[in-house]
Amino acid sequence: MDFFNVKFKTMRQSKLFPKTLREDPKDEVSINAKLLIRGGFIDKLMGGVYSFLPLGFCVLKKIENIIREEMEAAGGQEILMPVIQPKENWLITKRWDTYDTLFKFASFYSKTEFALGPTHEEIISPLVGKFSLSYKNLPLYLFQIQTKLRDEKRVKAGILRGREFIMKDLYSFHTDEKDLDRYYEKMKKHYMNIFKKCGVGDKTFITFASGGTFSKYSHEFQTVTEAGEDKIFICDSHAGKQNSNKGCQTAINKEIFDEQNFCPVCKGKKFKEKKAIEIGNIFKLKTKYSSPFGLKFTDKDGNNKDVIMGCYGIGLGRLLGAIVEVHHDSKGIIWPESVSPFKIHLLELDRSVRDLYAYLNKNGIEVLYDDRKDVTAGEKFNDADLLGIPYRVIVSKKTLKAGKIEVKKRGSEKPKLILKKDLLRYVK
RNA sequence: CGGACCGUGGUGUAAUGGCAACAUACACGCUUCGGGUGCGUGUGAUUCUGGGUUCAAAUCCCAGCGGUCCGACCA
Numbered sequence: 001m002d003f004f005n006v007k008f009k010t011m012r013q014s015k016l017f018p019k020t021l022r023e024d025p026k027d028e029v030s031i032n033a034k035l036l037i038r039g040g041f042i043d044k045l046m047g048g049v050y051s052f053l054p055l056g057f058c059v060l061k062k063i064e065n066i067i068r069e070e071m072e073a074a075g076g077q078e079i080l081m082p083v084i085q086p087k088e089n090w091l092i093t094k095r096w097d098t099y100d101t102l103f104k105f106a107s108f109y110s111k112t113e114f115a116l117g118p119t120h121e122e123i124i125s126p127l128v129g130k131f132s133l134s135y136k137n138l139p140l141y142l143f144q145i146q147t148k149l150r151d152e153k154r155v156k157a158g159i160l161r162g163r164e165f166i167m168k169d170l171y172s173f174h175t176d177e178k179d180l181d182r183y184y185e186k187m188k189k190h191y192m193n194i195f196k197k198c199g200v201g202d203k204t205f206i207t208f209a210s211g212g213t214f215s216k217y218s219h220e221f222q223t224v225t226e227a228g229e230d231k232i233f234i235c236d237s238h239a240g241k242q243n244s245n246k247g248c249q250t251a252i253n254k255e256i257f258d259e260q261n262f263c264p265v266c267k268g269k270k271f272k273e274k275k276a277i278e279i280g281n282i283f284k285l286k287t288k289y290s291s292p293f294g295l296k297f298t299d300k301d302g303n304n305k306d307v308i309m310g311c312y313g314i315g316l317g318r319l320l321g322a323i324v325e326v327h328h329d330s331k332g333i334i335w336p337e338s339v340s341p342f343k344i345h346l347l348e349l350d351r352s353v354r355d356l357y358a359y360l361n362k363n364g365i366e367v368l369y370d371d372r373k374d375v376t377a378g379e380k381f382n383d384a385d386l387l388g389i390p391y392r393v394i395v396s397k398k399t400l401k402a403g404k405i406e407v408k409k410r411g412s413e414k415p416k417l418i419l420k421k422d423l424l425r426y427v428k
Numbered sequence: 429c430g431g432a433c434c435g436u437g438g439u440g441u442a443a444u445g446g447c448a449a450c451a452u453a454c455a456c457g458c459u460u461c462g463g464g465u466g467c468g469u470g471u472g473a474u475u476c477u478g479g480g481u482u483c484a485a486a487u488c489c490c491a492g493c494g495g496u497c498c499g500a501c502c503a
Contacts, residue, residue, distance in 0.1 A: 019453080021438095022439075022464070023441090023452075024440085026440065027434090047496085118503090119503065150502090153500085153502085154429085156496085311503080313503090349462060350461065376460080376463085376465065378464050379463085379464045382464055394462080
């Protein structure tokens with residue numbers, strides 16, 4: 001459904017809000033927050049609550065569309081549920097008093113109490129249950145991309161753990177556990193596709209995590225980074241993988257590892273310990289929420305049975321932050337092309353490059369055009385490094401002498417001189 | 429929720445009991461023009477809030493609010 005896609009976009013940097021900052025903000029330690037704030041991608045309103053500014057919002061939308069595309073490929077239908085949720089629903093699942101990060105508030109007028117949604121099992125279960133469900137309607141997959149609110153006891157690490165964050169949550173509804181298992185495994189693949197497309201595939205592991213009271217394991221998607229708040233153990237055993245120089249790569253969360261210090265897949269005992277951030281998780285809910293809400297379907301024989309459920313979450317802001325944590329250097333961000341706000345950063349130095357800007361526009365290339373007049377070349381270079389757009393393009397006296405334009409890939413050392421006609425092919 | 433540290437122009441810092449200073453950003457002028465060019469002029473702060481001590485508080489004390497980090501917690 002391409003009507004959700006971000007339109008192809010170009011921008012003159014002289015008009016872009018806001019300016020970059022020269023200094024790191026003093027109240028942030030994490031790399032993601034420092035770079036994103038300095039670059040003007042986000043602004044901090046208070047601890048754990050950030051605004052997305054034009055560049056950051058653009059990145060967020062790119063990530064959102066990668067996720068949306070993959071969820072639609074997984075059969076998901078997109079919906080949007082309310083943030084304000086009735087207390088009653090939370091009483092039904094007995095989570096009103098036990099969900100310890102639940103924001104609660106009362107209407108000033110009626111004194112009625114509400115929750116601000118930290119998750120949506122309490123809404124989607126009765127929502128689906130309003131319609132008479134037959135086995136013919138199942139499986140059913142519904143997802144949303146929406147703001148979640150959690151009263152975190154301690155926010156931390158910039159946008160990696162906040163009180164307000166955007167999340168994709170998909171809920172699946174099945175006739176039986178076997179079908180849930182099938183979809184659960186399918187979703188693992190879709191999730192890894194998303195993380196690969198976002199440029200963190202090779203740093204992201206599907207980990208065995210606690211399944212709580214529902215199953216022995218749930219699974220988390222953990223991206224290895226020093227900024228992570230979790231510890232994972234990656235299996236480095238070579239059993240059954242003689243031809244590989246990598247270990248078996250199965251990953252286990254610390255809470256599981258403490259009880260069971262061998263690999264659940266290859267039974268090996270050799271591990272590397274890494275810090276990681278959980279960017280996604282998937283759960284087999286089974287009848288945990290369908291049962292209290294009376295969410296049933298009618299089977300072939302006319303019997304009413306509890307619907308079997310699964311849920312699957314990805315934190316978008318957290319994923320964005322994790323991408324920055326993985327892809328940066330001392331000068332700034334190095335966006336993977338798939339999520340970069342623009343493809344080309346066109347710098348105007350000692351002569352007009354308006355023609356080239358128009359040319360790129362015409363060819364549908366997303367370009368940030370640094371047309372600022374009162375900014376020196378050095379500042380433009382520094383800003384380009386900070387903003388991290390994949391290709392930096394320059395036309396100047398120097399390049400014109402060779403009859404060429406200069407292209408530099410962010411993160412690579414040497415600029416290249418190429419002919420203008422080769423530019424489109426070069427950045428493809 | 430326990431502990432530690434912190435709160436000064438938009439941003440980053442200085443002043444530790446005695447005229448709130450500097451850099452940057454911003455405005456104007458000149459200069460420079462391939463890695464934050466140099467210079468001048470100007471705007472901009474009730475020093476987080478409230479109370480206390482003192483002749484005098486950004487500075488010391490108390491309380492609150494806010495921030496970061498460590499720990500606990502984390503469907």
